[in-house]
Amino acid sequence: MMGYVKDTDGNRLPGVRVNVGQVVSSVTDDNGYYSQVVPANTDFSITVKPKNYGGYNKVVKVDVPALTPGEQRQVDIVLPRLVRVYGKVIDGESQGVRASVWVETSKTCTESVQTDKDGQFSIYVPEGMKGDAVVKARSQSGQEASEQITIRKEDVCVLLKMKGNGGAGENKIHIYSDALGDVDWPVPTTNGAQNVVCVVDGTLLLVPGDEQHVNMGMQVSNYNKDQTKYDQGVGVMVENMVTGGSFHSEDGKNMECTVDKADDAFVIALSGYGTFYSKQQGMSDENAKIVAKNMKFNHLFTGKTLRNVMPRDAGFPSFTPQLDVKAPLAMNITESPHLGKGGMIYYNGDEADYKTLRAAAAKLGLDKLGEDNEAGYMEVIYYSAKKQTLVMIEYDAGSSPIDEDATWEDADAPIMVTVLDGISEDWLELMFGDDDTRSRANSKTVANKLRCLGKMNRVGRK
Numbered sequence: 001m002m003g004y005v006k007d008t009d010g011n012r013l014p015g016v017r018v019n020v021g022q023v024v025s026s027v028t029d030d031n032g033y034y035s036q037v038v039p040a041n042t043d044f045s046i047t048v049k050p051k052n053y054g055g056y057n058k059v060v061k062v063d064v065p066a067l068t069p070g071e072q073r074q075v076d077i078v079l080p081r082l083v084r085v086y087g088k089v090i091d092g093e094s095q096g097v098r099a100s101v102w103v104e105t106s107k108t109c110t111e112s113v114q115t116d117k118d119g120q121f122s123i124y125v126p127e128g129m130k131g132d133a134v135v136k137a138r139s140q141s142g143q144e145a146s147e148q149i150t151i152r153k154e155d156v157c158v159l160l161k162m163k164g165n166g167g168a169g170e171n172k173i174h175i176y177s178d179a180l181g182d183v184d185w186p187v188p189t190t191n192g193a194q195n196v197v198c199v200v201d202g203t204l205l206l207v208p209g210d211e212q213h214v215n216m217g218m219q220v221s222n223y224n225k226d227q228t229k230y231d232q233g234v235g236v237m238v239e240n241m242v243t244g245g246s247f248h249s250e251d252g253k254n255m256e257c258t259v260d261k262a263d264d265a266f267v268i269a270l271s272g273y274g275t276f277y278s279k280q281q282g283m284s285d286e287n288a289k290i291v292a293k294n295m296k297f298n299h300l301f302t303g304k305t306l307r308n309v310m311p312r313d314a315g316f317p318s319f320t321p322q323l324d325v326k327a328p329l330a331m332n333i334t335e336s337p338h339l340g341k342g343g344m345i346y347y348n349g350d351e352a353d354y355k356t357l358r359a360a361a362a363k364l365g366l367d368k369l370g371e372d373n374e375a376g377y378m379e380v381i382y383y384s385a386k387k388q389t390l391v392m393i394e395y396d397a398g399s400s401p402i403d404e405d406a407t408w409e410d411a412d413a414p415i416m417v418t419v420l421d422g423i424s425e426d427w428l429e430l431m432f433g434d435d436d437t438r439s440r441a442n443s444k445t446v447a448n449k450l451r452c453l454g455k456m457n458r459v460g461r462k
């Protein structure tokens with residue numbers, strides 16, 4: 001399966017992520033070309049999601065009939081014309097730098113992208129982003145660079161220069177394998193809600209981002225803010241979405257890390273042994289070693305689990321919609337530089353209880369972003385940019401009741417209330433992503449971020 005991604009003017013588009021089927025993706029090269037091996041005798045779709053192309057207002061999807069064994073087929077994708085901001089990030093010695101790069105104006109900001117091994121980047125800006133703007137870059141070590149630009153109709157080329165040296169050779173995950181050979185993977189960096197650190201009940205979780213070249217998850221199960229070094233309870237999982245390779249720690253094998261808090265971020269270094277899998281070779285090495293240094297990730301929130309509580313009496317904001325009965329489970333945010341106060345509340349309620357909560361939320365004077373009323377499922381979302389307040393209420397008749405053994409990471413109660421008091425509009429957009437705010441799947445993006453992708457509790461136990 002191969003083809004070209006072009007715009008409506010016929011220009012070939014480099015750096016666009018194309019999803020082939022449900023789980024496989026490919027990024028177009030400098031000529032806008034992509035290729036991907038697909039299973040025979042199976043229908044599939046090729047899609048370009050909005051967040052992978054300037055936040056375009058809909059998913060571009062092409063249905064592809066099944067290929068016969070050995071068949072090669074070309075399918076070209078046509079996208080609307082968007083302005084491309086591209087260029088390179090270099091250090092004081094003109095070496096490429098691994099960094100996050102994004103474009104912002106006084107009103108909006110694009111998703112950040114990662115530079116390649118040579119420091120090159122490509123960003124397609126939304127249709128409405130015009131006029132004066134700034135291209136910004138931040139390296140994993142915290143160095144920053146910016147350049148003023150003007151967005152009109154033509155593509156814009158930018159050179160971003162950071163002070164000092166230490167270019168693309170830094171900010172990498174190093175995996176050493178005698179059996180499969182060594183590899184270096186770029187550490188994912190971000191300026192927003194991707195690759196974030198959450199701490200709940202003394203467990204630190206590094207939550208991987210969505211559809212990045214390298215996704216890294218990490219767990220420190222006995223985290224203490226007054227402690228720096230750890231050699232117990234450390235789990236690591238890394239996936240390279242381009243090569244299909246992966247590394248994960250194993251129980252009984254040494255894994256050490258250091259964790260330092262720096263302002264609103266965590267700086268992490270690690271070293272240890274586990275299993276390295278190479279998809280290209282179809283082989284695994286159970287005695288591979290991973291080493292990474294000076295990885296910096298945003299602190300999303302710190303929180304604690306609560307059981308059998310009246311939310312407003314247990315630390316939730318005073319406006320929090322609640323029932324007259326105690327919530328069997330809740331997760332209360334105790335510290336967050338970006339989300340404010342609040343958290344998630346779970347109830348074993350029914351449709352009538354959902355309507356009670358919804359009526360309470362409707363009286364708060366917030367703007368309704370969307371509402372869903374399907375059979376067996378209801379949801380409403382309220383937000384105020386001025387008050388920086390978010391309230392989401394969800395009812396799912398098919399969910400199982402909360403029991404005494406349930407944890408907030410994997411809870412799927414009939415009623416879930418999410419309250420955030422202090423989340424800016426920028427961070428709301430970062431949490432929601434690019435899809436239509438009124439969709440059920442999109443609202444759950446916020447909930448899933450707050451849950452820290454509960455599957456990460458199983459890091460290192462694959």
